[in-house]
Amino acid sequence: MGLSTAAEKFKKALIWLGIGLAALALIWILWLLLSFVWKLVFPPPSPDPNTLFGQISKPFDYNFDPKNIIFELDTPGGKLPAETNILPVFVIPLPESKFKSLDEGKKIATGGGLDSEPTKLSEFEWRFGSKRQPNKSLKVNIVTKNFAYTYDWTTDNLSLNGVFKTSDSIMIAKAKSYLGNFLSLKTDLKSGTGRVNYFKIVGKDVNPVSSYSEANAVRVELFRDNISYKTKEYPVFEANHSLSLINLLIAPINLLEVNFTYWNVDFSKIATYGVKTTDQAYNDLRRGKALVADPLIKFENITITKTSLGYFNPATSVVRYLQPVFNFEGEGLVNGEKKDFQAYILAITDDYIK
Numbered sequence: 001m002g003l004s005t006a007a008e009k010f011k012k013a014l015i016w017l018g019i020g021l022a023a024l025a026l027i028w029i030l031w032l033l034l035s036f037v038w039k040l041v042f043p044p045p046s047p048d049p050n051t052l053f054g055q056i057s058k059p060f061d062y063n064f065d066p067k068n069i070i071f072e073l074d075t076p077g078g079k080l081p082a083e084t085n086i087l088p089v090f091v092i093p094l095p096e097s098k099f100k101s102l103d104e105g106k107k108i109a110t111g112g113g114l115d116s117e118p119t120k121l122s123e124f125e126w127r128f129g130s131k132r133q134p135n136k137s138l139k140v141n142i143v144t145k146n147f148a149y150t151y152d153w154t155t156d157n158l159s160l161n162g163v164f165k166t167s168d169s170i171m172i173a174k175a176k177s178y179l180g181n182f183l184s185l186k187t188d189l190k191s192g193t194g195r196v197n198y199f200k201i202v203g204k205d206v207n208p209v210s211s212y213s214e215a216n217a218v219r220v221e222l223f224r225d226n227i228s229y230k231t232k233e234y235p236v237f238e239a240n241h242s243l244s245l246i247n248l249l250i251a252p253i254n255l256l257e258v259n260f261t262y263w264n265v266d267f268s269k270i271a272t273y274g275v276k277t278t279d280q281a282y283n284d285l286r287r288g289k290a291l292v293a294d295p296l297i298k299f300e301n302i303t304i305t306k307t308s309l310g311y312f313n314p315a316t317s318v319v320r321y322l323q324p325v326f327n328f329e330g331e332g333l334v335n336g337e338k339k340d341f342q343a344y345i346l347a348i349t350d351d352y353i354k
Helices: 003-041 101-111 168-181 278-286
Strands: 070-073 086-091 125-129 136-141 147-151 194-202 205-209 217-222 227-229 232-234 236-238 246-250 255-260 266-274 301-313 324-334 337-346
Touching (some): 168 246, 278 301, 301 337
Antiparallel strands (some): 147 255, 194 217, 227 232, 246 255
């Protein structure tokens, strides 16, 4: 066999090898495509929720009376969006008193610039002051580490001086810095968002205004970061929709107030639970099984324009689980005048709620 004949056969073998590999690649691509389409048409069943915590208590009491209210939907297609059918629930550990709890409270006070010896108000609450600035006052729960800081601006004419030359993002960063001074900038607050509102303070009156140019104080609310689960992000809703549990009142040159209520969540202690459909949650709303922003407002009709699914951030230590809720928003008529409407509805299926 000559060299030319051997070379020709080698070329043909390479060609057939290439054709074979291309065919295998095509078959593999077709297999992946068919598998993808099959899963879309016949999705695999979701795993059953493990409900490891058994029945759990409601994170809030219902306060909504839907009697004589006409409900309407103003959503795309007049329908409610589909949501996931399983979500995790996390443990909120009960705060425990420790031997060095008072020392930890002192560290919070010292970080905030309060250096006087504390006064005991109750078993767990202590008040701290400042020798150099008697206008400052801090009340700390030494077990929960929640606290309230105030600066009495009514006795300090200079505390409200200055003008704001800033932006919302800068003020949010400043609020987080102040919180860090109090040793209370938690990880999910550091990465979380914020909201800014503007105020004009005259004496003891704190009145909302529309811009920095009119304001001599701003209130910055800080929110916990979203909770991630299976590639989706779920917001953490505040118990009071209009005011975060963590908020600071800041003047151009001075910190006026800090209200800090925060419950640690143990994300390593997790159980999964079945979640209602959005339609079931809407039916609960119409039956009054909801927490509304203002139960005293008597609506004639309510139009729901937005729904979302997230987690309820409890205001008290009585609640032992961080659990999902639906958030319904819209507007309604009260004596012919339009008013905003907002409500939370439990997301966990009723058979696992006490």
